[in-house]
Amino acid sequence: MIQTVRGRITTDDFGVCAAHEHLSIDLSKVKNDPDTILDDEEGMISELNHFYRAGGRSLIELTNDGMGRNVSRLKTLSEKSNVHIVTCTGFYKNPFIPDFANSWDRHQFAAHFIREIEEGIGDSGIFPGIIGEVGTSLNEMKPVEKELIIGAGKAALETGLTVSTHTTLGTMGREQVEMLFNVGLDKDQIIIGHQDLNPNKNEVLEVLRSGVYIGFDTIGKNNYRPDEERLSYLIDFIERGFQKQILLSADLTRKSHWKKHGGLGYDLVLNKFVPILREQGVSNHVIDDLLIHNPANALSIKERL
Numbered sequence: 212m213i214q215t216v217r218g219r220i221t222t223d224d225f226g227v228c229a230a231h232e233h234l235s236i237d238l239s240k241v242k243n244d245p246d247t248i249l250d251d252e253e254g255m256i257s258e259l260n261h262f263y264r265a266g267g268r269s270l271i272e273l274t275n276d277g278m279g280r281n282v283s284r285l286k287t288l289s290e291k292s293n294v295h296i297v298t299c300t301g302f303y304k305n306p307f308i309p310d311f312a313n314s315w316d317r318h319q320f321a322a323h324f325i326r327e328i329e330e331g332i333g334d335s336g337i338f339p340g341i342i343g344e345v346g347t348s349l350n351e352m353k354p355v356e357k358e359l360i361i362g363a364g365k366a367a368l369e370t371g372l373t374v375s376t377h378t379t380l381g382t383m384g385r386e387q388v389e390m391l392f393n394v395g396l397d398k399d400q401i402i403i404g405h406q407d408l409n410p411n412k413n414e415v416l417e418v419l420r421s422g423v424y425i426g427f428d429t430i431g432k433n434n435y436r437p438d439e440e441r442l443s444y445l446i447d448f449i450e451r452g453f454q455k456q457i458l459l460s461a462d463l464t465r466k467s468h469w470k471k472h473g474g475l476g477y478d479l480v481l482n483k484f485v486p487i488l489r490e491q492g493v494s495n496h497v498i499d500d501l502l503i504h505n506p507a508n509a510l511s512i513k514e515r516l
Contacts, residue, residue, distance in 0.1 A: 381409025
């Protein structure tokens with residue numbers, strides 16, 4: 212089963228999934244940029260309709276507390292668009308962690324996440340289906356981030372949910388894997404995010420060889436890394452046999468990313484990137500793994516410790 216904002220569904224009902232997205236978000240307090248506020252509900256529905264017409268059926272929404280999480284809005288969006296939406300419990304990374312949690316240790320983080328998973332988020336009656344996106348800084352893991360990652364792992368062990376991480380420009384992925392393994396978390400409960408941003412192929416291969424899932428989840432963000440490089444790495448990883456560990460998405464966080472404002476929209480992976488994969492000889496079977504089977508397997512609620 213997979214927990215969505217409208218209740219639990221089977222993995223067979225999950226369908227084509229965008230594995231790391233944001234629909235309703237506000238990063239402006241840290242970034243000082245109004246472009247990083249997504250609060251146009253009608254616009255969100257329009258963007259989701261484009262995604263649905265392209266074949267998308269589910270979306271993992273990783274906006275957590277401190278990033279502008281609004282789970283009631285996500286439920287409304289899911290009802291109006293018919294897209295399955297999974298919301299999260301978690302905190303992002305320094306300096307986005309809310310003040311009330313900025314000095315917490317791993318046990319406090321774990322207790323908070325477990326409470327939301329078991330009792331629901333606030334009084335909304337809505338339950339998270341994933342722990343994320345919990346993250347680390349560029350080329351370093353700050354003390355509060357270490358406690359956050361370990362706390363997320365402990366909560367995952369107790370509840371059966373999967374942890375989805377943020378790696379800044381793809382760095383610290385190996386360290387995140389090691390920490391989560393040390394907590395006792397199994398490889399099929401770990402998604403290491405943004406590995407398409409790491410130009411060090413050997414580091415990404417180390418993460419893949421550990422057996423965890425990785426996110427190729429900033430597709431279309433050519434200002435960070437050209438999609439041609441993402442494509443080259445992805446095809447190489449597929450040829451090496453890692454196609455059952457990779458998830459695809461675009462990680463849209465800005466008004467300027469939306470079709471309404473001239474951006475590529477949430478359907479860009481399906482309408483732009485996947486056709487190029489097919490042109491490069493990637494089979495429909497492998498594409499189904501990347502878009503359907505891998506996200507469903509990653510998000511399925513695992514047996515508790």
